[in-house]
Amino acid sequence: MQNKPRRLSKLATLPFFVAFTLSSSIASANLEQEMQTTLEEQGLDYKTLLEQHRTERQSFRQELRQVRRTRPIDHNLLASLRDQERDLLQSHRAEIDLLKRLQQRDLSEIRLALRRSAGTGEEPEPEHEFNALLELVNGAELTDENGIPVGGEAGIAVFGNRMDVEVAIGGITSAGDVSSIELTNCSTGEVFLQLPPSELLGEVVIGPDIPPQIPDVNVGPLAPTPEFSLVKLNLPFSNSMLAALENGNMCAPVVLASHEESHPEGALTGNFIDHLRFEALEYILDPSLLPEPRVVDRQFNTLGTVSELIVKDQYALEKLGKAFFWDTQVGSDNKVACASCHSLAGVDWRTKNQLAEGEGNYEVTASDFPLSTVLGSQGVQNAEFVEVNPNQPGEDVCNDLSGDFRQVTGRQAPSVVNAAFNTFQFWDGRAHRFFNGENPLGPVDTNAGVYKVNGSGYVEKNTNILIDYSSLASQAVGPFESHVEMTCGPVDRSRFFPQLAMKLLNSNVKPLGLQKVHSEDSLLGGMANGTAGLNTSYESMIKKAFKDEYWDSATPISLQHPVTNQWEDYSMMEANFAFIFGLAVQAYERTLLSGESKFDKFARGEGDLSEIEKEGFNRFLSGGTGCNECHDGPMFSTATLQFTLVEPIEAMRLANSDDNGLYDSGYYNVGVRATEEDLGRGRQDLPGPIALSSQSNAGIDTLWPNLPMVSAEEGKASVKGHMKVPTLRNIELTAPYFHNGKYLTLEDVVAFYTRGGDFPLNEDLDPDMKPLGQLLGKPERQAKIAAWMRTLTDERVRYRSAPFDGPELPLPNGHKMENGQIVDDIVIMEATGKDGSVEAFATFFERVGGTIPEIPEDD
Numbered sequence: 001m002q003n004k005p006r007r008l009s010k011l012a013t014l015p016f017f018v019a020f021t022l023s024s025s026i027a028s029a030n031l032e033q034e035m036q037t038t039l040e041e042q043g044l045d046y047k048t049l050l051e052q053h054r055t056e057r058q059s060f061r062q063e064l065r066q067v068r069r070t071r072p073i074d075h076n077l078l079a080s081l082r083d084q085e086r087d088l089l090q091s092h093r094a095e096i097d098l099l100k101r102l103q104q105r106d107l108s109e110i111r112l113a114l115r116r117s118a119g120t121g122e123e124p125e126p127e128h129e130f131n132a133l134l135e136l137v138n139g140a141e142l143t144d145e146n147g148i149p150v151g152g153e154a155g156i157a158v159f160g161n162r163m164d165v166e167v168a169i170g171g172i173t174s175a176g177d178v179s180s181i182e183l184t185n186c187s188t189g190e191v192f193l194q195l196p197p198s199e200l201l202g203e204v205v206i207g208p209d210i211p212p213q214i215p216d217v218n219v220g221p222l223a224p225t226p227e228f229s230l231v232k233l234n235l236p237f238s239n240s241m242l243a244a245l246e247n248g249n250m251c252a253p254v255v256l257a258s259h260e261e262s263h264p265e266g267a268l269t270g271n272f273i274d275h276l277r278f279e280a281l282e283y284i285l286d287p288s289l290l291p292e293p294r295v296v297d298r299q300f301n302t303l304g305t306v307s308e309l310i311v312k313d314q315y316a317l318e319k320l321g322k323a324f325f326w327d328t329q330v331g332s333d334n335k336v337a338c339a340s341c342h343s344l345a346g347v348d349w350r351t352k353n354q355l356a357e358g359e360g361n362y363e364v365t366a367s368d369f370p371l372s373t374v375l376g377s378q379g380v381q382n383a384e385f386v387e388v389n390p391n392q393p394g395e396d397v398c399n400d401l402s403g404d405f406r407q408v409t410g411r412q413a414p415s416v417v418n419a420a421f422n423t424f425q426f427w428d429g430r431a432h433r434f435f436n437g438e439n440p441l442g443p444v445d446t447n448a449g450v451y452k453v454n455g456s457g458y459v460e461k462n463t464n465i466l467i468d469y470s471s472l473a474s475q476a477v478g479p480f481e482s483h484v485e486m487t488c489g490p491v492d493r494s495r496f497f498p499q500l501a502m503k504l505l506n507s508n509v510k511p512l513g514l515q516k517v518h519s520e521d522s523l524l525g526g527m528a529n530g531t532a533g534l535n536t537s538y539e540s541m542i543k544k545a546f547k548d549e550y551w552d553s554a555t556p557i558s559l560q561h562p563v564t565n566q567w568e569d570y571s572m573m574e575a576n577f578a579f580i581f582g583l584a585v586q587a588y589e590r591t592l593l594s595g596e597s598k599f600d601k602f603a604r605g606e607g608d609l610s611e612i613e614k615e616g617f618n619r620f621l622s623g624g625t626g627c628n629e630c631h632d633g634p635m636f637s638t639a640t641l642q643f644t645l646v647e648p649i650e651a652m653r654l655a656n657s658d659d660n661g662l663y664d665s666g667y668y669n670v671g672v673r674a675t676e677e678d679l680g681r682g683r684q685d686l687p688g689p690i691a692l693s694s695q696s697n698a699g700i701d702t703l704w705p706n707l708p709m710v711s712a713e714e715g716k717a718s719v720k721g722h723m724k725v726p727t728l729r730n731i732e733l734t735a736p737y738f739h740n741g742k743y744l745t746l747e748d749v750v751a752f753y754t755r756g757g758d759f760p761l762n763e764d765l766d767p768d769m770k771p772l773g774q775l776l777g778k779p780e781r782q783a784k785i786a787a788w789m790r791t792l793t794d795e796r797v798r799y800r801s802a803p804f805d806g807p808e809l810p811l812p813n814g815h816k817m818e819n820g821q822i823v824d825d826i827v828i829m830e831a832t833g834k835d836g837s838v839e840a841f842a843t844f845f846e847r848v849g850g851t852i853p854e855i856p857e858d859d
């Protein structure tokens, strides 16, 4: 069930991107459209299509053979036939792909219908595509062939004149395991459907493994882990069935299945799994979904994994990354670490001097919401970089430029927790999936690379490698170069990476030297020094983590400073420091995965949700709210590798346009602000467009493997104001919401969606942004969705226990006057160890006096 394509109803208007990834030469919209029509008109199923192809190929081969046998051989004809054969094969492949997609689309529509029907039993939304009748008959009788009842669920969902019988039973792995399905009219006994195995046409969707401890289902001894599977049938729905359904005379389907293997003693008996839990399985956070970073060349050929080619000791690498991430010495003024803006639940809790515009040092309170400006994160003061302090560990030498207060970023800091799943990082996704070893730009920067000692002992810069699945590394080398976030300026890159290396590799600098480290820190505890810092050096940590060929050479490397253009000599470790820093921080951040929320436990059958939370989840899933069109999968975000690797770009008709728009999966304009205030993915101030859709329009195929090429006539990139779909995990702890921090409560956010967003006329607005009938005027329903979102909190995150523990962190929270001088108002976050803190550190929401509204009653 993973990787199911989303938003498919929209895709129907232009469904060919993926099908033609490999054969863009024949990908014209018309051809594709023709193909689709033909396939649909012929109502071909998969097998028949394959059969047809086989016949076609056979007759073609015969012709070829004929030509080969004829003497003298006509080489021109032969060559042309070979070309034709290639084209034929190519178009066959395309047809199969397309059919698969069309069928998947049907399935996904069925699923949508099912979701709605399993919902709260209300009228279908008028705009719903399958609006005829949606009904689920529950309480099906599920037995195995010996008549022993088994756990599971069956129901039917009707859409238009077709219906689907959906069966979910532990242990089914193929349609053949189901021996029959019966549907009857309970009052007349009329048999509507009695399918023997040979007629089971449905597709079997095998669910993820779930642990056997499902309290509702498990009565007997624990059976081997059951797999929960679906047999879906897409069958015609007759008028008499319709009547039975309408009159309440439709019996629940009776299903006979054989699955002796998984339940030898019929261990699972009795109750049915609740439908919601089945849905919840798709959202379980499974760390194995996270692909391992790998090394590729600039043509995207895989050379090996990072652990094979670069890393000496993964655990040492994670430790190094954690030290870098929390170390305030990374900031020019020794007061700003990565963690400073990502300290609690991966976000920033600070309340003073956080506004990007307006009065400096302003202290935000609950009554300031909704905000009319951006709530960002304070970084460093405006200053000019002179040099790294040459004598001793200490702040960089910088000239104060102006301004009393620390500068503030123009967007909210999103959470680093679970960020490993994002394909790209930042709200606009500018930190690239492919790490180039030096900066966030990925493959765009063709000069970026990594120094390596080659076989003959010489140091070479290799610019022909990229590290895939590494947007976190691309991201990690960004803030360091920002003159707002961490570094003296006056412009970005005034201090460049090898200079940071000079500072941190100075033998007098201790990692985390200005901070206490908890002796029970989950990664650093063993190295914690009693008073402060670690009892080791960055140099030694790097040598443990990275293979020797990335640092072990005495040859000086001459580098040109990107801003001053001066040449200077650096050691190999210094020259590779961005590469080292990026990969280490990424390795640490990849450990920050939060899969232990109340919701996860519910999904795994280890706990329950309240009725209110369940209704909220149901509404979140329902087609009427459309929330999970964008907030889907284990991260509740489609901006994740799981989705974008399958379908990097998509097309649909946007809300305020008559043409098809092309956009990047996982990025949408939902109308939080006027589009021109922040162009997001559509920004135009970087070297080249960052949106894949714009690259596709421009014919740029060097930045994403096999990016489908779509001309602007076929689908024009419409990505202005598009922002990354953020994860909803731990959302309770990460207020305020949206890229600008506009809203304080989750209820405010749901109300925002209920009214269709705040800027319904935005250019490139997503068409889902329209008032939601199901929620309009129903604050109780809205509040239940918010209540459900609060089940996504992993308590380890709240209490900062492993892996979310960290060293002590002194944080500038705005400024105060001291002896007539403006100084930092420092708040200290105490270090926590693997067991976390007893009391939770107060979140932004709590600090500004936020309160969760009571659940009101709907009229």
Ligand code: HEC
Residues within 6 Å of the ligand: 325, 336, 337, 338, 339, 340, 341, 342, 376, 377, 378, 379, 380, 409, 410, 411, 412, 413, 414, 415, 416, 419, 422, 424, 425, 426, 427, 428, 472, 475, 476, 477, 478, 479, 480, 484, 485, 486, 585, 724
């Ligand atoms: C001054 C505050 C500040 C500092 C310091 C800072 N960040 Fe951030 N971080 C932000 C902001 C603001 C954003 C969002 C920027 C944007 O989208 O344009 C962000 C975005 C991110 C993201 C992207 C998450 C996502 O879902 O897109 C990650 C990961 C991250 N930072 C990690 C780091 C690391 C690693 C460091 C240290 C090298 C760091 N940050 C330093 C403020 C900060």
Ligand code: HEC
Residues within 6 Å of the ligand: 620, 625, 626, 627, 628, 629, 630, 631, 667, 668, 669, 670, 672, 723, 724, 725, 726, 727, 728, 731, 734, 736, 737, 738, 739, 740, 746, 749, 750, 753, 754, 766, 768, 769, 785
């Ligand atoms: C069309 C895609 C789409 C749909 C549909 C959608 N969202 Fe979102 N959601 C987004 C995007 C994009 C953002 C970030 C927008 C921004 O900051 O500009 C977001 C932000 C959020 C946030 C704030 C997260 C944060 O960290 O700031 C919450 C909460 C949320 N959505 C919940 C929901 C709920 C509940 C629904 C259904 C009622 C929903 N979303 C429907 C795309 C969508």
